[in-house]
Amino acid sequence: MESEFGDRVKLTINDLRGVEKKSEIYHITESDMYLYSAYTPLVEEITSVVDKIREVFPKAVHVAGGPHINCFPEESEKYFDSVVFDDGEKSIVSLVNDFKKSQLKPVYKQLDKILYNDYPTANRKYLTTRAVVDTGVMRGKNIDLKGASVIFSRGCPFKCVFCANHQYGRIYYRTAAQVSEEVEYLKKEYKIEALALRDDNAIPLKKSIAIPFLETMGQSNILWRGQTRTNDIRPEWVKLAKEAGCVDLALGVESASQKVLDIVDKKTDIIETKKYIRLLKKTGIVVRMHIIMGLPGESKNIVQETLDLVDDTNPDSVLLLLLCPMPGTPLYETPERFGIKLKSTGWRNFQLLFGRQDENELPAISFEYEKDTPLGKSLSNQEILSNYVELQEIFRKRNLNF
Ligand code: SF4
Known part of the structure; x- marks a missing residue:
């Protein structure tokens, strides 16, 4: 502008x-x-x-x-x-x-796609300093660092059926030079010590982009956190990420069940996910596991499967979310494929994914499954809610809740 x-x-x-x-x-x-x-x-x-x-x-x-x-x-x-x-x-x-x-x-x-790199570094001068840099941007022992939020890419090439980003279907990255310029600007003008990367995929998914990006972050001498998928990050990039200041990653694991992951088109292999989490932990990067309950294809055994995954991989925290099919996603637009009956359509009845903050808050679901779906027998809403509450209680006792 x-x-x-x-x-x-x-x-x-x-x-x-x-x-x-x-x-x-x-x-x-x-x-x-x-x-x-x-x-x-x-x-x-x-x-x-x-x-x-x-x-x-x-x-x-x-x-x-x-x-x-x-x-x-x-x-x-x-x-x-x-x-x-x-x-x-x-x-x-x-x-x-x-x-x-x-x-x-x-x-x-706009009919033509934006060339993301044609635009200059986002100038924060219209914002108050507090809105740009503050403590609390990082997590755990780094929470007191002065941090800022950035986004170095737009979109995601995957098409998970529950994801409200579904319309993107591809990803645009800032160049390493642009990343460097933005980080140096924030260091110089706002004296930041840390960054929260808000990208859907904080570590780029292509080698030709990931390596220069990680090298650039390393040269910036700053700590950072972000989120990644669980399958597409090569082991050598994990080591490089740690050396580049990455201290904390949230992972879109979504489900412990391979059947569910396949149904929702996550395009991840749970065995590879486990290997990735173990590698992150071994490298010294904090792992925050994100799980969605209520996805299509869950069996009555989903609580035990989730506990087995957590026991097996030992994440530092687990964020449990409840599915909410959003307009524009395949779950919402073609609910019959998944045996979903939508209960409401107005915008006030949706939130991206439900995350219960308080143990007294009652979780709610905006849909229900047919008893017999094209994917087999489904769970009732009561079963989904009780699985959610049971797991959250267990994780609370283990100090794993977000
Ligand atoms: S859930 Fe993650 S990997 Fe899947 S489409 Fe959304 S942003 Fe991409």
Whole structure:
């Protein structure tokens, strides 16, 4: 926006984190146009902010993009003045130009893919320092380091049937030179000591990209954490990652059952997953295992299978999530393939994946399985919920919960 419009457009970021709901409106600057990056778990908050702004500044227009808009296109088009589908870098320029000519369209969608590397390092100068760098970005013994969040790639080449990233189908990486530039910028301007990589795959999946990336991170002399798949990272990259400052990896293991992994198109082999976890642990990288309960194809034995996997690999923590089929994913769009009956369709009934934070909170499921599915006998919702609670209790007693 800045390189396109210079000082012809005034940009402000309204950071409402930590602001009490009733005071939010006093922290929002009056503008002609408000832009929102919408994620489904945040959509209630976003719409409540939009409603307030509409009352106080009725002439302003509200434009939203992001994963939520792609998942709920019709509801989003009705609610916002304009919506942006898919990558937004070019659309945002078009819509500002259209707005200046009083010709804002209700929908913007780029036909050609964004070349991610054409864009400069994200400049954080519009954000407060606290919003860029803070403690608590890292985990465990590194929690007090001053850290920032970054993202060096966009998308994922896999198509797991439960994943809301499903529409991407390919991945774009920043070059090693761009990674270096961003890290050095954050070190110089914000004195960061650590980074949380928010990429779907923090270690690139291709050798020709992974090696220069890891070498660059190593030269930056900074600690970092991220998440990876469990099968596509070569053993020599793990050693290099450790030397490059990687201290903590979350792994999308998803299920202990190979049958389930095959059904959800995870394209991982549980034997290879176990080898990868053992290697990470041996190398001194903290392992955070992510498991989703309620996936299609689970047997009555899923609790024991999960415990066996955890006993076998000894992760440092386990994040248990409950499946929620999101619009746009094969689970939602072709539920009959999996014997799924969806209970609700409005955006307020979805969250990406349910993770119970408090033992008194009652877990909830937004779907149920037919008794007999094309994949065989299914578990009832009661069984899925009781498996979830039972495992969470066991992991809590073992101090493994997130
Ligand atoms: S779950 Fe992970 S590997 Fe699968 S499509 Fe999503 S981001 Fe990619």
